Amino acid sequence: MKDTILTVDQISLAFGGVKALTDVSFEVERGAVFSIIGPNGAGKTSMLNSISGRYRPQKGTIHFDNQDVTHLRPNARADLGIGRTFQNLALFGHMSVLDNIMVGRHHLMKNNWLTGPLYWASPAQKEELAHRRQVEEIIDFLDISHVRKSIAGTLSYGLRKRVELARAMALNPKLILLDEPMAGMNLEEKEDMARYILDLNEEFGITVVMIEHDMGVVMDISHEVMVLDFGKKLISGLPEAVMADEHVRQAYLGLEDDEQLQEVG
Numbered sequence: 001m002k003d004t005i006l007t008v009d010q011i012s013l014a015f016g017g018v019k020a021l022t023d024v025s026f027e028v029e030r031g032a033v034f035s036i037i038g039p040n041g042a043g044k045t046s047m048l049n050s051i052s053g054r055y056r057p058q059k060g061t062i063h064f065d066n067q068d069v070t071h072l073r074p075n076a077r078a079d080l081g082i083g084r085t086f087q088n089l090a091l092f093g094h095m096s097v098l099d100n101i102m103v104g105r106h107h108l109m110k111n112n113w114l115t116g117p118l119y120w121a122s123p124a125q126k127e128e129l130a131h132r133r134q135v136e137e138i139i140d141f142l143d144i145s146h147v148r149k150s151i152a153g154t155l156s157y158g159l160r161k162r163v164e165l166a167r168a169m170a171l172n173p174k175l176i177l178l179d180e181p182m183a184g185m186n187l188e189e190k191e192d193m194a195r196y197i198l199d200l201n202e203e204f205g206i207t208v209v210m211i212e213h214d215m216g217v218v219m220d221i222s223h224e225v226m227v228l229d230f231g232k233k234l235i236s237g238l239p240e241a242v243m244a245d246e247h248v249r250q251a252y253l254g255l256e257d258d259e260q261l262q263e264v265g
């Protein structure tokens with residue numbers, strides 16, 4: 001039987017007269033890497049924001065892990081296991097890598113990690129230690145231990161993106177929303193990031209919903225692809241089937257033959 005972790009049903013979202021999303025429905029299977037593609041302004045970020053709770057669609061419902069989350073606030077959705085990264089870096093530049101990642105874990109801690117250390121040898125301290133161990137695991141996984149004490153703002157772009165991913169993972173998400181995780185990266189950084197996304201999906205069992213413009217990456221790592229165009233769903237399915245679709249090739253890729261498709265991204 002199909003194990004669906006996310007069900008988006010008939011979502012419509014408008015900003016004044018601008019229709020960002022119109023009647024978009026789709027399902028994401030637990031354990032999948034699901035990519036959303038489409039031209040600029042197609043509604044991709046609006047969809048991610050609707051899932052995370054940042055935007056409130058005027059119409060439609062969103063179910064996550066068998067629960068109606070349509071009316072839940074972003075924090076409540078995060079508590080249920082929806083993590084995310086942003087299109088533009090959203091790290092605390094003046095804080096260390098470790099502290100940035102601990103912020104991601106904050107909501108999991110019963111005791112506030114800022115006031116926690118003030119209580120002596122208390123459960124709060126023990127809790128912080130346990131959290132630190134888990135954070136160290138994530139740091140090892142993403143190969144950022146050499147910069148764990150560095151100030152986040154001083155790191156290269158690729159490393160900062162990885163720290164952002166670490167912070168999202170620290171939330172212990174069942175589903176992670178990635179908004180253009182490879183944007184602005186060189187080829188090597190992109191290859192690294194693709195590997196980490198695959199590993200967090202396979203080793204940690206985290207379902208991934210990702211917006212990505214690099215078609216090579218999308219084709220390589222996605223189990224399913226959905227195309228948005230002018231706020232509407234054009235098609236979704238296996239990556240090869242979507243790329244072979246005539247409408248997609250014309251409307252989005254503007255391509256005629258396979259040779260050109262290879263060059264995208």
Ligand SMILES: Nc1ncnc2c1ncn2[C@@H]1O[C@H](COP(=O)(O)OP(=O)(O)OP(=O)(O)O)[C@@H](O)[C@H]1O
Pocket residue numbers: 015018019020038039040041042043044045046047
């Ligand atoms: N907060 C907002 N206020 C007003 N209009 C918005 C807002 N967010 C998105 N829009 C509009 O909704 C439409 C869809 O935008 P969205 O950012 O979701 O597209 P996108 O596919 O993510 O584009 P891009 O690839 O450029 O990031 C656009 O017309 C955009 O201007």
